Amino acid sequence: MTAAASERADARVTVLIADDQPLVRTGLSLILRSDPSVEVVGEAADGAEAVDAAARLRPDVVLMDIRMPLMDGVRATAELAAAHPECRVLALSTFDMDEYVVAALRAGASGFLPKDVSPEDLLAALHTVKAGESVVAPRLLTRLIETYVRTPDAPQPLASGVLSRLTPREVEVLRLIATGAENTEIAAAMRISVSTVKNHVTSIFAKLGIRDRAQAVVAAYESGLVRPRPGTP
Template sequence: MNAHVRVLIADDQPLVRRGLALMLAPEPGFEVVAEAGDGAEAVRLAHEHRPDVVIMDIRMPVLDGIAATARLTAELPACRVLALSTFDMDEHVIGALRAGAYGFLPKDISPEELVAALRVVREGEAILAPRLLTRLIATHVTAPERPVPPPPSGTDGLTGREREVWRLIAGGLDNTEIADRLAVSPSTVKNHITGLFAKLRVRDRAQAVIAAYETGLVTARQVP
């Protein structure tokens, strides 16, 4: 049986909030515990209701969705954010993931896609719409002569094996595939990833992948 998922919906348009709530109403195991009309209200209601997942609009008054996500990540780390937006601009995707969102999806997703995404995020996994991932790679990975920002703190302290694991994560390999590639056990890979994420100060694979491309560790033309 699927775990119970408590959801808070944050969007400045009442019709959008109501539509999302109606999408979830017939789904067993889901409960909409609160609705917020701006980012500040979303943070306040999240403290009050302690939802498992916040569906967060990006463009909202008072406090935008990215700033609200950053606050929730710092103040309520067990509360995970799924960002939604009609504006699937690349900087919004990057901003939301950097702020701590576990996923970013367009608002025109189907009810089935929304339910599946909420379950994925509830379990602590990252999710990104395929069309957004394609645009992200096209803009932030294959764009020629992109200025390379300074590497994140902790990069110099990476071991050679951690750096190799990082490269393979950026290439899309899961833990089992990385273990096979390096001829080590999956538990060893997991230990390397734990150390890698701590040194990079990233929370999940999505943030690690962004950091790998932005620092030039990998490029779109490399094959892991």
């Protein structure tokens, strides 16, 4: 394979679409097929089908509807994260503020988008997720967690010892990530370089076994490092 061909292959994103509504699957497929850098390798009508299809087709990204019959997107995401961690999940939700979105991020989704997202943003998000980054805005994720962290179905906080794996500097970086701060803002707040912040972030991810900033925010709340503001539902 030539260098140019290899570069084109690396830029291509293979996608599995999982949604219980045939019309939605067709619409998403038409949007994705309009971009030559995206290849739709399959479709699934529920979470169980998505898990089976992902095991066979090994897509880069599963575009996963959160609310589906038989097996919802949250459980399917958890199974994929455990069995095929190299396969990224981009969750789709009808509503911006949805407790199922937080559950999907806890389960291992690399981000989420509302179903009314523009085609341009959807295509860009697929490439971002394939690259190993999250596509959920930290401040929006913080709002989501603050809204739903107290629901009856929310899991119990992580053992307090989880933060003992981190150095004091790393704990502070994690706290700032949870407030929605970007690397440049963290660097300014802690009076350190952006490259040092990046090193801290990499170390935090490795020590806590998480993949991206979205899961870092969830971990910060579940460990008790950051708590919902008073008066939050």
